[in-house]
Amino acid sequence: MRVWFRSSSPLAQQRASDLRFRHLFATAGLSSAMRLVMISAALYMAEGALLHGPSPARSEPSRQRLPRRDACTAVAAAAAVWLGPAHAHAAEQAVRMEGLNGPGKSKTNYPDYEKTDSGLQIKEFKPGSGPVAKAGDRVTLEWTGVTVGYQGRYFEVRSACACQRPPRVLPARCLRRRRFPTPSCIPTPCRPFPDTEQAQGRRLRR
């Protein structure tokens, strides 16, 4: 089923990659009638995309296409509502957000993280060595912060100077403009957390 979806059209592919859709199709107990509805909805959308194509007119409001898209969305939404609660992801929990007139976003419990009583989720990448930090100790940290719940912006990153391998000083001949820079003129990339186990494995394989 997923293979068919993948080979149909870009729009259908996009729909198929949507988490809820993927989840729906992964569900074993999906009724055949529901499948038929979903297929017809996808075909309808694919046809609309093919007919109108990536022309400049696409951005203008089209009377023909909008009701069709609305209908497809409605069908998909109805399917999601109907099948959603029974097959909802076990690791997610709906949270009411007052600002949104609806159920709001869901709080995700990541399966590979350890969750503490306060709701904090921790994943240990590297254990470290030496005395363990406890209450009353003076500690210093390097840190990176991401607004992971909204748009995923980095509001703080460990500085580029924090990489183990300092950036190489390029020779003077590299300053000349070249269409294809020679390999020796390509600056070395800096990876965050170069001393994680993964990075160490990469270094050994080199």
Next chain:
Amino acid sequence: MQEPLAFTVGDKTVVPGIDEAVRGMAPGGIRRIIVPEEIGYPKDGFKSVGPKPSTFSGERALDFVLASRDNMMDKTLMFDLKLSTVKAR
């Protein structure tokens, strides 16, 4: 260049989530943590409680989410922490 975040564990100068995550870490250790809103920054953002972003654009990016009124945005934050030093008192 980022200045390292320095604090005494349990002195409430950093976000409760980070304070909790640091306990049990050893020097050189790396942890990634997901901090929900309840144990994240307080209402006044990073004014009273650290860590504060070192750049202005970082402050804007964080404040954009934290200062959203009526709880319109999911204020869950993710931190990567690397413990540099531990000094016992």
